[in-house]
Amino acid sequence: MKAKIRDLGTKIIQKTRYKNSIIDYKPIFDLCDFEVISNEYNGGKRIGIMVPHLVKSSGGVTSILRLGTQLSYLGYQVTYITMFNDKKEEMEDTAKHNLSSYQGKCVAMDNTKKDDFDIVIATEWRTVYRVLSYNAYKMYFVQDYEPIFFEMGERYLLSNKTYELGLHIVSLGKWNIDTIAKNCQINGKVDYIDFPYEKTEYSYFKRDFTRMSNDKKIKLAVYVKEESKRLPVIIPLLLDKLKKSLNDSNYNLEINYFGNGLPLSIENGNSLGKLSKKQLYDLYCQCDFGMVASLTNISLVPYEMIASGLPVIEFKDGTFDYFFDDQSAILCDLNVKHLKDELLDYINNPQKLETLNNNAMKHLKELSWEKSAQQFSNIINDLKQ
Template identity: 50%
Template structure:
C-alpha cells in the first residue's frame, strides 16, 4: 500500500512539473521563420545558455569558445534563460574553466540585451531568442532530437533547425544529420571538434609490455543517459571481467562521469572528476572506454592526448571524427570486445600503430584553431 501510494505521489509530481514546464515554455513556441537583420558591426556577442552547471562538457565548450572570441576583441556575455542564482553560475563557470573570459548574467537581463550577435546553445534557447533583437545564430553541439524518445521534445528540438537561424555545428556530423533529417533554410557552417592541448600531456607508455600484463586498468566514461549506453557497457564489462579472469587477467574498472552515489554492477564509481583527477586516472589506466553514440564528447580526445588507447562503438560517431584505425571499435556484443582485447594484448605492436594514427590526427586540432574558424564565420556575416 505504502509503495503504491509513493508511486502515485511521484507520478502526480512528475505530471505537475511537466505541465508547469510546457505552460511556461508555450509562451515562446512559434514556428514562423525568423527575419535575419545583418548587423553593421559585430562587437557584442551573447550566448544564451541553460544555466551553468559543474562538470558539463557542453557548458565548458561554450566558455572556451567565448573566451577565445573575447581574446579576438569581441565583448562576450553568457545569459541564462532559466532561473539560477548568479553567484552559483559564476562559481560553476570558474570550476569548469578557471580562466574563462566574458560576463555571466542571470535571466533578468534576457529581454533587455542589446546585442549584435545572439547565439542559441540548446534547442530550448532558440525559442527564447527568436523575437529578440540581434543577428541570430545557433551553436549546435549535438543532434539534440536524439536526446529524447520520439514525441514532443524530439519534434520541438528538431524544428529549431528549420527556423532560419545561422547554424554553426561543432563537428561535421551534426551538419550531416541536420541536412539528412531536416529542412534547414538558414546558413549552416561547421567548426572542427577540438580539445584543449594545454590540459593533457602525452604519457610515455610501453605498449609492447601489454603482452605480459596480468592486471588491466580500464577508465570508463559513463553517464546515465542513453546516448552513453550506461547499462549495456556495465553488462559488457561484467562479462569481459569474467572472461579475462578465466585467462588469469584481472580487470580493474574505474567508472567516471556519473554521480558519486550512483550504483554500478561492478568496478569503482569515481563520480565526476576535475581536470587534474582525470589526468591522473588516464595515466594510471591501460585503456579508456567511451560510448559516443551521438556527437562525440571531449573525453576520447583527452584520453588520446594522454596516449591512452581507447575503446569506442561501431554504432557511434567516432568514425566521423577519427580514422577508424585510431581506436578499438566494437559492437554491443561482449564476445567481440573480449576477442579484440585479447588480440591487442597478444599483438601490442598494433596498439603502437593505432596510437600513432590517433595522435597524428589530434595534433592538428586546438580550440585556438576552431575559434579562429568561428571568427571567420562571423566575419562573413557583415
C-alpha cells in the same frame, strides 16, 4: 487498497507532469509563431551567448566558455546569459570552476535588453525560442542533435523545429549538420567548426604496452554518465561478461568508472564519480585502455584519452569514425567474444597498439580551441561580404 493508492499516485504524477509541460511550453508559443525568421547581420562585436544554466563540471558548458573566451581574445565583447536567471555570483563561480581563465561577463536574461547585442547565440534547443526576442543576428551553436534525446513526442517536435526557424547554425563538427539535414528542412545558413580539445590539459604519457602480457592485468578507465547515449547500463553489463571471460584466460580486468554524478549500482569495478582535470589525467596515465560510448556527436573524453596516450575503445554504432579513421581506436560491438579477442590480439602484439595510438594522435595535431574560435570568427566576418 494498494492498487488504488498506486493508481492515485500515478494520476498525481501525470497531472503534475502535464502542468509542468504547460509551464515549459507556453513561453515558447508566446515568443514564436513558427515562421522562418528574417536574419540579417548589421555588424558589431557585442555577442550574447545564452545557456539554460551554467552547470559545474559540464563538458558542454565548458566548451561554450572556451569558445566565448577565445572570441573575447579576438576582440568580441562576450556576455553569457542564463535563460533561467541564475544569480550573477553563482554564474561567475561556476564559470571559474569550469574554466578558471574564462573571459566575458555573466548576466541573467531578465537583466538584458533587446538591443544589448549585435549577435545572440543559442546553445540548447530551449534557448532558441528565447533569443528570438532580441534585435540581433541570431546564431545557433550546436553541440549535439538534441531531438534524439527525447521520445517521439512534444519535446522531440519542439527541439526539431529549432533547426528550421532560420537561425544561422554553427555546429561543433560535421556530424550534427549531416544529421540535421536528414531530419529537418533547414532554412538558414549552416556552417561547422572543427571539434577541438584543450592541448595544455592532457599531455602525452609514454607507456609500456608489454606490461599487460607480462603482468596479466588490464586497467580500464570507463566514461559512464547518466545519459542513455553513454550506455550507462549496457557498458557495465558488457564489461561484467568481459571480466569473467578474461579471467578464464588468466587475465585480471580492473574497471574504473568515472564521469557519473550518482553512485553506480555495480559490483565489477570502482565507481570514481566526477573527477577533476588532474584526477582525470592521473587516471588516464595509470590505465591501459579507455572506454567511451559516443552514440551521438562525439564526446571530448576520447580526445583527452588519445592526447594522454591512452588507447581508446569506442563503439561501432557510434560516431567515433566520423572524426577519426577506424585505425585510431578499438571499435567494438556488443559481442564480448569479439572484444576479448581484439583486446588480447593488441596486448600480445604491442607494436600494433603503438601504431593504433600513433594513428589517433595524427588527428589531434591541428586541433585547438584557438583555431576553432578563429573559424567561428571567420564565419561571422564572411557575413559582412
